[in-house]
Amino acid sequence: NAGVTQTPKFRILKIGQSMTLQCTQDMNHNYMYWYRQDPGMGLKLIYYSVGAGITDKGEVPNGYNVSRSTTEDFPLRLELAAPSQTSVYFCASSRTVNTGELFFGEGSRLTVL
Amino acid sequence: AQSVTQLGSHVSVSEGALVLLRCNYSSSVPPYLFWYVQYPNQGLQLLLKYTSAATLVKGINGFEAEFKKSETSFHLTKPSAHMSDAAEYFCAVSDRWSGGGADGLTFGKGTHLIIQP
Numbered sequence: 408n409a410g411v412t413q414t415p416k417f418r419i420l421k422i423g424q425s426m427t428l429q430c431t432q433d434m435n436h437n438y439m440y441w442y443r444q445d446p447g448m449g450l451k452l453i454y455y456s457v458g459a460g461i462t463d464k465g466e467v468p469n470g471y472n473v474s475r476s477t478t479e480d481f482p483l484r485l486e487l488a489a490p491s492q493t494s495v496y497f498c499a500s501s502r503t504v505n506t507g508e509l510f511f512g513e514g515s516r517l518t519v520l
Numbered sequence: 521a522q523s524v525t526q527l528g529s530h531v532s533v534s535e536g537a538l539v540l541l542r543c544n545y546s547s548s549v550p551p552y553l554f555w556y557v558q559y560p561n562q563g564l565q566l567l568l569k570y571t572s573a574a575t576l577v578k579g580i581n582g583f584e585a586e587f588k589k590s591e592t593s594f595h596l597t598k599p600s601a602h603m604s605d606a607a608e609y610f611c612a613v614s615d616r617w618s619g620g621g622a623d624g625l626t627f628g629k630g631t632h633l634i635i636q637p
Contacts, residue, residue: 440624450627465624497564499563499564508566509556511563514562514563
């Protein structure tokens with residue numbers, strides 16, 4: 408059971424480039440999330456999804472897009488990368504809400520130069 | 521909206537000493553509360569969670585936390601620190617009354633726990 412898998416683990420982008428962070432989970436969880444983690448700032452929610460075909464914005468969605476065509480996959484798209492998007496990105500999934508446990512991937516470290 | 525405040529971005533204790541990491545929440549009604557741990561270069565994993573009337577919650581690796589409504593606190597403790605406890609610890613909150621809570625958890629800024637040999 409792999410849990411939540413994120414790729415790539417590391418990536419360096421130039422300003423203005425675009426890329427997609429991949430996230431897949433094999434636990435058949437309906438709820439999936441993308442967070443970014445910046446030093447001393449905790450985790451901020453970018454986007455979330457309650458099921459295939461349904462996504463919604465979190466606290467810091469600007470500069471990002473997501474899609475959820477299947478239960479397993481929840482890719483995060485960065486368009487026109489900016490230095491402010493240098494961060495560690497975590498994908499997570501959950502079987503239930505509120506009382507549910509979030510299962511996290513190992514993170515994707517992105518640097519925009 | 522609910523929020524959590526973690527007091528102290530860094531906490532240093534000696535091996536074998538008591539670990540106390542502080543978390544206070546801000547919510548008009550008692551929320552669900554969580555502690556997560558993050559080891560270097562890894563994702564977060566759940567230590568323990570408070571979701572019911574049992575105010576003292578026991579988690580993995582010998583950690584426990586007590587929900588105190590009067591103090592709006594959910595401090596994390598461990599009687600005796602081990603070197604392997606060195607990590608980043610996050611307190612998080614979920615509003616049980618938010619109509620589903622599908623938008624995940626709100627995390628504190630984290631506390632880095634340092635264990636001195």
